[in-house]
């Protein structure tokens with residue numbers, strides 16, 4: 001296994017007196033083990049697979065590892081069901097020809113994984129210790145779990161403006177995902193908040209459906225790359241409102257307008273033709289507990305090795321939006337969740353924690369009911 005030499009090197013580093021200084025600091029941060037001080041691990045539960053997160057990636061990893069009889073333990077985290085619980089209709093997940101409500105879809109995911117023996121618990125993984133296997137996870141700052149492998153599926157949170165009505169109208173005209181919700185705004189006027197590449201991409205995408213896309217930006221110039229700016233400026237359906245911020249979202253059950261303020265004149269006014277508000281001010285990957293352990297890019301997305309879900313720590317795998325800043329869709333998250341499960345199962349087998357790995361054929365022939373899994 002390609003990663004073993006790296007693990008060996010890491011343990012060699014740990015034997016030095018300057019252990020803390022030598023730990024593999026990622027993004028310039030050293031791992032923080034102080035949270036584990038005073039935690040008695042004598043009776044800590046030991047699991048072969050712990051999955052952190054219950055969005056499409058986490059539940060898919062749970063489904064596959066449960067079907068492989070690995071009895072995964074799944075932590076729900078601060079948002080059980082993940083981002084899709086904050087939206088209404090999902091029309092682009094295969095298998096639902098009539099579309100489905102986001103929260104209902106995530107209940108289906110959970111039911112399917114639990115049917116095969118996945119065990120889910122409420123709790124947030126607040127700290128990890130990946131210095132030696134079995135790895136240590138601290139849940140809600142107090143409960144210690146030992147894990148032979150860990151699948152990180154903690155997703156990423158879209159950034160919002162923090163307005164009360166924005167949250168109330170989420171999924172009812174307010175969205176942070178043009179790819180997901182753009183088609184609901186055919187021939188309507190929508191606003192996009194943001195000035196970076198993502199905002200330009202979202203705006204251009206929305207012109208396929210909307211009759212006008214108004215980009216609202218708090219400054220008088222964009223942060224987006226020159227090429228993306230040019231594409232947006234060249235698009236007849238896109239207009240720009242400079243030096244302006246959204247201060248309120250209007251509507252009872254559905255967005256009927258937005259209130260904005262001009263930062264130069266401090267004049268507020270209402271755009272009552274806007275029926276869709278798209279936030280494109282970035283995402284924050286939920287990867288803070290893994291800081292200092294897992295390699296991350298400049299925006300704190302977990303880096304995985306090409307064509308796999310392997311992280312820099314052997315036996316720790318990452319999937320879904322926590323490691324994907326490009327596609328960020330439910331189906332891609334589920335796809336990498338499946339990859340992480342298969343990677344974890346093979347890793348456990350190769351390291352002698354479980355018996356022979358199942359072949360692909362055995363995966364397909366895995367037990368069809370929970371009882372036959374017992």
Ligand SMILES: Cc1cc2nc3c(=O)[nH]c(=O)nc-3n(C[C@H](O)[C@H](O)[C@H](O)COP(=O)(O)OP(=O)(O)OC[C@H]3O[C@@H](n4cnc5c(N)ncnc54)[C@H](O)[C@@H]3O)c2cc1C
Pocket residue numbers: 052053054055056057058075076077078079080081082083084086087089090091092093123124125126153154155156157158171175176177180181286289319320321322328329330331333
């Ligand atoms: C408004 C909106 C609408 C969308 N609509 C669509 C759509 O129509 N179609 C589509 O394909 N995609 C849509 N998306 C995108 C889709 O929701 C995401 O791509 C997908 O949910 C990512 O799945 P994930 O499993 O990686 O993470 P998430 O769904 O973000 O789930 C992350 C999970 O990790 C848990 N977690 C986080 N931190 C911790 C921790 N420390 N300990 C334990 N658990 C933790 C959370 O509680 C959560 O359960 C939409 C997104 C938004 C915001």
